[in-house]
Amino acid sequence: MEIARRAAGISPSPTLAIDAQAKAMKAKGIQVINFSAGEPDFDTPEHIKEAAVAALKAGFTRYTPVAGIPELRQAVCDCLKARGLSYEPADIVVSCGAKHSLYNAMQVLLNEGDEVILCAPYWVSYYEQVKLAGGVPVVVNTDAATDFKLTPDALKAALTPRTKLLILNSPCNPTGVVYSRSELEALAEVILAHDLMVISDEIYAALLYDGLNHTSIASLGPEIKERTIVIDGVSKTYAMTGWRIGYAAAPRAIATAMTDLQSHSTSNPTSIAQKAALAALTGSQEPVAAMRNEFARRRDRILTGLRELPGVECNQPGGAFYVFPFIGKLLGRRFRDRVLNNSTDVAAVLLQEYQVAVVPGVAFGTDPYLRLSYATSMEQIEAGLERLAAFVRELQ
Incomplete structure (x- = not known):
């Protein structure tokens, strides 16, 4: 075989x-x-587990809409609004973890031979997911001297006529670095000038220290937002890694394509886990x-x-x-x-x-x-x- x-x-x-x-x-x-x-x-916090138990007892164990239950998608919109991001539920796709959301995004964005800029050190699955979508990973190396951050000049130097996508991760796995607003603004200028798309992986957005604030590149203006897919989920923030709930916020056409793709792979995420995620996003943040x-x-x-x-x-x-x-x-x-x-x-x-x-x-x-x-x-x-x-x- x-x-x-x-x-x-x-x-x-x-x-x-x-x-x-x-x-x-x-x-x-x-x-x-x-x-x-x-x-x-x-x-996992007790009130989140209780919501899952309540969902089980209520018989909430059947198929849901492919992109997630409406109230969870609305809760995602509400949470993103706190980051300066305005989305409607139709722009949200809930998937089986943020890794699944990333996979869906790359599958609908990339054609064979499209180049994707990765800033090394990068999270391990980016590289393989790009290849699975037919893309070509283009690695831009960074080091401790520059705090492992991608600079506009380094991004420009890596571009070719085949470059389609940049993957950003802030806060970053594995380095923990956090991009400032001004650093993202400088990158956004290059992205817009060269007609690129961006996947902004923000799964650690709630885990910041030393008084740092999170900035999403999608919050910098309508033009860059229309070129950005924001990825997040409940795994890291709420100690819910095994519940497998992530989500993407994207321009409507991309969100629709991701939903259609998901309808032929996993269908909806687990119904019970969605109710737990809803409790996570809307309940106490203590x-x-x-x-x-x-x-x-x-x-x-x-x-x-x-x-x-x-x-x-x-x-x-x-x-x-x-x-x-x-x-x-x-x-x-x-x-x-x-x-x-x-x-x-x-x-x-x-x-x-x-x-x-x-x-x-x-x-x-x-x-x-x-x-x-x-x-x-x-x-x-x-x-x-x-x-x-x-x-x-x-x-x-």
């Missing part, structure tokens, strides 16, 4: 693969410190504030600990729940009889020898870095930092 080329060319998600390996080790009784998963360790405050506390601790490790450098993330330390000064050194040549080598040794799960930077298109998620307890962070320090001490 021959597998289709589009499937044979897919690389599995390295973040999910490492997380699965860490969880398998834990199931065997191994005490793994798991910094790999982009998943809050908090439970649990979100509490989680955000705890994430900020954890960020400060893991950042301090990493910066105390000889040879490790780390920029301060402004949002999300990741740190992305530079480990270039550790490469070329030996761990026992093994030379560490790249971030993959370092991640492998940490998991095998110290039971610390991290994601190598190469998974995000950038080396030599590691991604660590601080969406875990302070106790796990302290233990993980101790093991990382022991690892660095053993290097020759």
Whole structure:
């Protein structure tokens, strides 16, 4: 049997693969410190779970409209209005997670050979989803010196007559960087001048620190809004990763096309999860504030600990729940009889020898870095930092 080329060319998600390996080790009784998963360790807030239970008891278990129940789509509009974005429910498509929303958007936007600008380090699934839609990923590299941000000049240099789409992610996975309004305005000028489309992945918009404010590029004016698809969801903000509810806000024609596509793949997202998401968006936001405050506390601790490790450098993330330390000064050194040549080598040794799960930077298109998620307890962070320090001490 021959597998289709589009499937044979897919690389599995390295973040999910490492997380699965860490969880398998834990199931065997191994005490793994798991910094790999982009998943809050908090439970879903009680009022959200109660809404799901109520939906079950009411028999809300049948098909819904493909793009989501009307009241949830209206709630999304209301939430986006707080970001300075005006949409109607017909512009909203609710899907099975933000990843699904991204997939739908690329499927309806891209033709064979269309080029898509990705800013490295980028979230792992962007690259593969572009390829699945027939597009060509064009990677623009950034580094800690520029705070991992795409500049207008770098964007211009990457453009060709085949460029169709730019994917922006702020706050960013894996770096946690947050684009300012002025930085987005400068990028929007290039986007409009070259007739590009934009996917703005804003899944971490509620997780900002140090008094930073979120700006959506779609909020900068009607022209750029008509060229932007905003992606968000409830997974990260409300600790609802397993509920699988994401959404897209898009120009009407694109939203219609995404709905039509979804009608032939998943149909509607889970009915019960939609009711839970409605409760998340319309109910108390106090649990979100509490989680955000705890994430900020954890960020400060893991950042301090990493910066105390000889040879490790780390920029301060402004949002999300990741740190992305530079480990270039550790490469070329030996761990026992093994030379560490790249971030993959370092991640492998940490998991095998110290039971610390991290994601190598190469998974995000950038080396030599590691991604660590601080969406875990302070106790796990302290233990993980101790093991990382022991690892660095053993290097020759």
